[in-house]
Amino acid sequence: MAEVLVLVDHVDGAVRKTTHELLTIARRLGEPSAVFIGDGYDAAKAALATYGAAKVYRVSDPEVSAFLVAPTAEVLAQLVEQTSPAAVLLASSADGKEIAARLAIKTSSGLITDAVDVQPGDAGPTTTQSVFAGSYTVQASVTTGTPIITVKPNSATPEAAESTPAESDLEVTVSDAAKGARVTDRKPREKSGRPELTEAAIVVSGGRGTNGNFEAVEAFADSLGAAVGASRAAVDAGWYPHANQVGQTGKTVSPQLYVAAGISGAIQHRAGMQTSKAIVAVNKDSEAPIFELVDFGVVGDLFAVLPAATEAIEKHKA
């Protein structure tokens, strides 16, 4: 069976859930080979075995991690050359897409980004994407070279399949050209203690209607164990960090449940949340376009509705 390369997305060995999903998808297409770059392999090992990696290629050269995406693309290009994989799967993060883009050019291979599903087909993997702010679903496949596919979070349910991966260390030489850009400073963001926005099962977002007060939104989110998002209007006003913005120029989320509070539902906001499984809105304007999308909507003041709902939920849980 052909190998399927999966680039492991991790922070110091803490493997992100998207990688579990990628390994699960990779098993449909062939034999998963995890590519682990950087430090912390010992911490990552168990997760890669649990989700069925048959092989692990390890690269610990600090030069690969120090210079952003270009060296990683070089590593993957080398592996594509060596292993002729059935596909290369990466997470659809900003970095994942850039690595994939460079790899596509290096190997003259077709690239599909932001897939929400990947299935085996007669002529290689068939992908499903959601385009034009979620209003169309597109099926596509790669016709040239090695299929390179970036997959959105929550596109598969991780399924365990215990394995004992064969490990090999990979020697790489990073070209000078790939060393042109480096991170000179990194300030970690304060941890909110809430789930990661793009991975969360539930997202509660606030907009201009919060008038700068996110307390009701946060308390409601916490009662549901949800991540907190924001519209661009709320971010531009300085009420919430840009990292939490949902929409075309922020994050795309696809949770089980999305709650929009005090958000009108502009097309650019929809682009980031329209594929959510269930959508709920609280807005005092019954004409707000967000209501066109909802499974359940409340026309009302978020400062009255959210605290009451929070209280009822807490009571239900107790």
Place this chain on the structure above:
Amino acid sequence: MKIVVCVKYVPDAQGERTFSSDHTTDRAGDGLLSELDEYPVEEALKLAEADDGEVVVLTMGPQDAGDAVRKSLQMGAHAGVHVLDDALHGSDAPATSLVLATAIEKIGESGAVDLVLTGMASTDGSMSVVPAMLAERLGLPQVTFASELSVGEGTVTIRRDGDASTETIEASLPALVSVTDQINEPRYPSFKGIMAAKKKPVETWSVADLGVDASQVGLEAAWTKVTEFTERPPREAGQVVTDEGDGGAQLAGFLTGRKFV
């Protein structure tokens, strides 16, 4: 300092967007300079104003894409290049990046290019892959999603707001930088700018002018194929209640009923 800004002409996001019979994006109807490409134009103009630099805007697209060049010139860019060729119809990101990279090299023949700026994504396709592909083809260091940018001696430094941290990234010039909508407030063309734009040079290049083989671009040359597309059925109308004191309780009831609690 010589700066090339890649700008894309896109269908209006507010309008209906559909597919043509050949599965390419239907570009009929009104279009405009992608709003997200106004940010790199503005950033280039600020840099050029500071050191008497030159800003060349580059677009690849159909006849109407000339509007994107014109708008950029009205904002203050000095010259424009429009790569226009029927053979380009249906080009995917690798082909687009090939054409843009070759055009940037040709622009460099009349004076080396120090910086290539792009938007963070096109508002129609929104793949965000053209910048990385361009950097790969041009052999340039790439820094993407800049929310702040400054140029020093032979280097460009940017701030990027990542998921887990805020990073400062430094690259040697020449470099390619994509900028976000957080970086600046794009100016509106002034009346003077609109008048001045009429006299600014715009070159139109064909694929042959670039020395690119027509078989490498267009729908036929694409490395991926759309096999099917379906319009998502409109979401079924949900239940909307008006809060008369029990809206919160009803909301909680819906959520517990659907097992979200």
